[in-house]
Amino acid sequence: xxxxxxxxxxxxxxxxxxxxxxxxxxxxxxxxxxxxxxxxxxxxxxxxxxxxxxxxxxxxxxxxxxxxxxxxxxxxxxxxxxxxxxxxxxxxxxxxxxxxxxxxxxxxxxxxxxxxxxxxxxxxxxxxxxxxxxxxxxxxxxxxxxxxxxxxxxxxxxxxxxxxxxxxxxxxxxxxxxxxxxxxxxxxxxxxxxxxxxxxxxxxxxxxxxxxxxxxxxxxxxxxxxxxxxxxxxxxxxxxxxxxxxxxxxxxxxxxxxxxxxxxxxxxxxxxxxxxxxxxxxxxxxxxxxxxxxxxxxxxxxxxxxxxxxxxxxxxxxxxxxxxxxxxxxxxxxxxxxxxxxxxxxxxxxxxxxxxxxxxxxxxxxxxxxxxxxxxxxxxxxxxxxxxxxxxxxxxxxxxxxxxxxxxxxxxxxxxxxxxxxxxxxxxxxxxxxxxxxxxxxxxxxxxxxxxxxxxxxxxxx
Numbered sequence: 001x002x003x004x005x006x007x008x009x010x011x012x013x014x015x016x017x018x019x020x021x022x023x024x025x026x027x028x029x030x031x032x033x034x035x036x037x038x039x040x041x042x043x044x045x046x047x048x049x050x051x052x053x054x055x056x057x058x059x060x061x062x063x064x065x066x067x068x069x070x071x072x073x074x075x076x077x078x079x080x081x082x083x084x085x086x087x088x089x090x091x092x093x094x095x096x097x098x099x100x101x102x103x104x105x106x107x108x109x110x111x112x113x114x115x116x117x118x119x120x121x122x123x124x125x126x127x128x129x130x131x132x133x134x135x136x137x138x139x140x141x142x143x144x145x146x147x148x149x150x151x152x153x154x155x156x157x158x159x160x161x162x163x164x165x166x167x168x169x170x171x172x173x174x175x176x177x178x179x180x181x182x183x184x185x186x187x188x189x190x191x192x193x194x195x196x197x198x199x200x201x202x203x204x205x206x207x208x209x210x211x212x213x214x215x216x217x218x219x220x221x222x223x224x225x226x227x228x229x230x231x232x233x234x235x236x237x238x239x240x241x242x243x244x245x246x247x248x249x250x251x252x253x254x255x256x257x258x259x260x261x262x263x264x265x266x267x268x269x270x271x272x273x274x275x276x277x278x279x280x281x282x283x284x285x286x287x288x289x290x291x292x293x294x295x296x297x298x299x300x301x302x303x304x305x306x307x308x309x310x311x312x313x314x315x316x317x318x319x320x321x322x323x324x325x326x327x328x329x330x331x332x333x334x335x336x337x338x339x340x341x342x343x344x345x346x347x348x349x350x351x352x353x354x355x356x357x358x359x360x361x362x363x364x365x366x367x368x369x370x371x372x373x374x375x376x377x378x379x380x381x382x383x384x385x386x387x388x389x390x391x392x393x394x395x396x397x398x399x400x401x402x403x404x405x406x407x408x409x410x411x412x413x414x415x416x417x418x419x420x421x422x423x424x425x426x427x428x429x430x431x432x433x434x435x436x437x438x439x440x441x442x443x444x445x446x447x448x449x450x451x452x453x454x455x456x457x458x459x460x461x462x
Contacts, residue, residue, distance in 0.1 A: 001282070003282060004278075004279045004280070004281070004282030005279060006279070007275050007276075007278060007279030007282065008275075008276055008279035008280060008318065009279075010272075010275055010279070011272045011273065011274070011275030011276030011277070011278075011279055011320075012272065012276055012318070012320050012323070013272070014268050014269075014271055014272025014275060015268070015269055015272030015273055015276060015320045016272075016320065016323065016324060017265075017268050017272070018264075018265045018266065018267070018268030018269035018270075018271075018272055019146050019265070019269060019324050020265070021261050021262065021264055021265030021268065022261070022262045022263070022264065022265020022266045022268070022269060023146050023147050023150060023265060023266070023269060024146065024150045024328075025257075025258075025261075025262060025265075026147075026150075026244060026256065026262055027146075027147050027148075027149075027150025027151045027153075027154055028150055028153070028154035028157070029154075029256070029257065030046070030151065030154070030244070030247065030248065030252070031150075031151055031153075031154025031155045031157075031158055032154060032157075032158050033252045033254065034046060034155075034252075035155060035158035035159055036158075037252070040098070040101065042251060043097050043098075043101070043155075044094040044097060044098065045094075046097075046243075046247050046251075047090075047093040047094040047096065047097040047151070048090040048091060048093060048094040049090070049243045049246075049247070050090075050093060050147070050148070050151065050240070050243050050244075051086075051089040051090035051091075051092065051093030051094070051148070051175060052086045052087065052089065052090035053239035053240050053242065053243045054089065054139075054144035054147070054148070054239070054240055055085060055086040055089045055090075055139050055144075055175075056082060056083070056086040056239060058138060058139065058144075058236070061082055061085060061086075061135065061138050061139065062078075062082065064081075064131060064134055064135050064138055065078035065079070065081045065082045065085075065135075066078050069081075072127060072128065072187070072190065072191070075190040075191060076128075076186070076187065076190055080186075081135070081183065081186070084179075084182055084183065084186055085135055085139060085179045085182070085183065087182075088178045088179045088181075088182045089139050089175045089178070089179060091178070092171075092174045092175055092177075092178040093148065093151075093171055093174070093175060095174070096152065096170060096171040096174050096175075097151075097152075097155065097171075099167075099170070100152060100155045100156055100159065100162060100167050100168070101155070101159060103159075103161060103162060103167060105166060105167075105387050105390070106166075106167075106169075106170040106173070106174075106390050106391040106394065107382050107383070107385075107387060107390045109170075109174065110170075110173065110174075110177065110382055110390065110394055111379050111382050111383065113174075113177045113178070113181070114177065114375045114378060114379050115379060116181055117177065117180050117181055117184075117375055118371075118372045118375050118376060118379075120181055120184045120185060120188075121184060121368060121371055121372055122368070122372065123188055124184040124187055124188055124368075125187060125188065125191045126366060126367070126368065126427055127187075127191070127427055128183070128184060128187030128188075128191070129184065129187075129367050129368060129371065129431070130367050130427065130428075130429075130430035130431030130434065131183070131430050131431075132179075132180055132183040132184040132187060133180055133371065133431060133433065133434030133437070134410075134430050134431065134433040134434060135179050135180070135183050136176045136177065136178075136179040136180035136183070136434075136437070137176060137398070137433040137434065137436070137437050138433070139175050139176060139179055139398075140172050140175060140176060140321075140398040140399065144240065145172055145321045145324075145325065145395075145398065145399055146321060146324050146325070146328075147240065148171045148172055148175065149168075149169065149171065149172060149325055149328060149395065151171065152167075152168045152169060152170065152171040153168035153169070153328065153332060154168075155167075155168070156168030163388070164332040165329070165332050165333050165336075165337075165388050165391070165392065166387060166388050166390075166391060167391070168332060168391070169329070169391035169392045169394075169395045170390075170391035170394060170395060171395070172394070172395040172398040172399065173391065173393075173394025173395050173397060173398055173441075174394075175398065176394075176397065176398040176437060177394075229274065230270065230271070230274055233270050233273060233274055234270055237266070237269075237270065241266065272320075273320075276320060280318075291307060293415060293419070295307050296415070296416065296419045296420070301362055304358060304362070304416075305355055305358060305359065308351075308354045308355045308357075308358040308412065309351045309352070309354070309355045310351070311354070311408060311412070312347075312350045312351035312352075312353065312354035312355065312409075312436065313347045313348065313350065313351035314347075315350075315408055315409075316343075316346055316347035316350040316351070316400055316440075317343060317344075317347045319399065319400065321399045322342075322343055322346055322396070322399045322400065323339075323343065325395065325396065325399050326339035326340075326342040326343050326346075327339045329342060329392050330342075333388075336388070337392075341447075342396065342444070345440070345443045345444050345447050346396050346399070346400060346440040346443065346444065348443055349400075349439040349440030349441070349442060349443030349444070350400050350436045350439065350440055352439050352443070353435035353436050353437070353438055353439030353440070354409060354412075354432055354435055354436055356370070356435055356439075357370075357413070357431060357432040357434075357435035357436070358412070358413075358416065358432070360428075360431070360435075361413060361416045361417055361420065361423065361428050361429075361432075362416070362420065364422065364423060364428070367427075367431045367434075370435070371431075371434060371438075374435070374438040374439075375438065377442065378438060378441055378442060381441075381442055381445045381446065381449070382445065384445075384449055385445040385446075385448055385449055386448050386449070386452050388448075389444060389445055389448035390445065392444065393440075393441045393444040393445045393448075394441055396440050396441070396444055397437045397438065397440050397441040398437065400436050400437060400440050409432045409433055409436055410430070410432070410433070412432065413428075413429045413430060413431070413432040414429040414430075416428075416429070417429035
């Protein structure tokens with residue numbers, strides 16, 4: 001465990017350094033060049049291509065799509081679902097770019113969007129709701145979040161009259177929301193008109209029961225196994241790199257400034273991310289899984305709730321993408337926000353959300369009512385919150401469902417649904433990721449509302 005946690009620290013350090021050298025500069029430079037060209041169609045095509053490429057090869061989405069095929073008894077096609085989610089994210093990033101250029105505030109987009117989410121959830125079959133929300137959560141990974149955020153902030157800085165805090169953030173929040181709608185609509189259609197089919201034991205076994213091994217041996221060689229995993233990570237980000245290179249050299253027709261630094265940054269991001277994930281699997285995942293199994297066996301559920309809260313808080317505080325976005329928010333807010341306070345608020349939100357999600361599994365309640373009530377409160381809070389915090393709050397909700405949180409939270413949900421009598425793993429085991437997304441949005445916006453109220457009272461009583 002100690003060695004694993006040391007590897008985690010090393011991985012985070014490399015990852016953050018790689019972001020500063022490679023991903024943030026390339027996102028900012030591309031935004032500046034497109035803004036200088038003043039071509040809206042080009043910007044939309046780039047936004048769509050970046051969003052689609054970032055999601056189509058996402059490993060977590062591939063896993064969720066295979067689980068959706070099992071849960072629907074073959075009604076839902078895994079590849080169709082992946083393409084649908086990738087198209088949704090591509091379209092929403094393109095529209096998000098237009099929003100920044102037009103200078104629209106994000107809150108009306110999110111309020112109308114989540115009203116649609118709640119309405120669609122009311123009609124969606126129980127078998128698809130948890131996975132639809134999970135598929136929205138897994139669209140934002142540790143590499144794509146900083147890149148999409150860099151694109152939005154870069155555009156907001158480049159366009160005169162735009163505020164980086166109000167207009168620059170929000171692309172990640174939109175990328176999380178829209179797949180929730182499209183997947184549920186798809187689920188309604190296939191459950192209304194599709195037919196179930198036999199899948200066989202081989203496909204049913206695709207639903208994971210536990211996180212994978214730290215490094216799988218290849219031909220009994222640990223080194224070859226590590227190299228294979230590193231190459232797999234490179235393969236996953238290859239579509240994103242391809243989109244950047246095509247638009248940089250074929251559309252903008254300029255060489256990348258300090259190309260050696262940018263390339264070095266991307267390498268550091270991949271190696272740092274790999275070290276980080278390996279460290280987590282060595283130090284946190286095994287003990288997390290074994291503790292969950294042992295706690296379920298006790299006479300009281302209190303310790304299960306405490307464990308869910310603690311694991312939600314700890315994994316979120318360690319989330320590299322959250323650290324990066326929090327720091328970027330502090331920079332553009334110019335002293336109005338504190339990166340460490342943001343991390344604490346988001347971690348507390350995730351902890352509360354996962355605890356409530358665990359309670360839903362233990363009690364056997366339907367996810368429909370929890371999700372609809374949660375997003376109804378989010379909509380109300382969005383109306384009341386200061387406008388400078390709304391876009392960032394929604395982005396932070398997306399940041400929490402990355403390579404750190406997703407595997408552990410998924411394993412916890414499946415473990416609980418497997419161990420508790422009368423629970424359906426396919427229906428009750430999924431959906432915790434949705435709870436991990438909702439409550440950070442609330443915690444950040446409620447904090448901003450409280451600060452405004454305190455400042456207002458101090459201003460009225462000098």
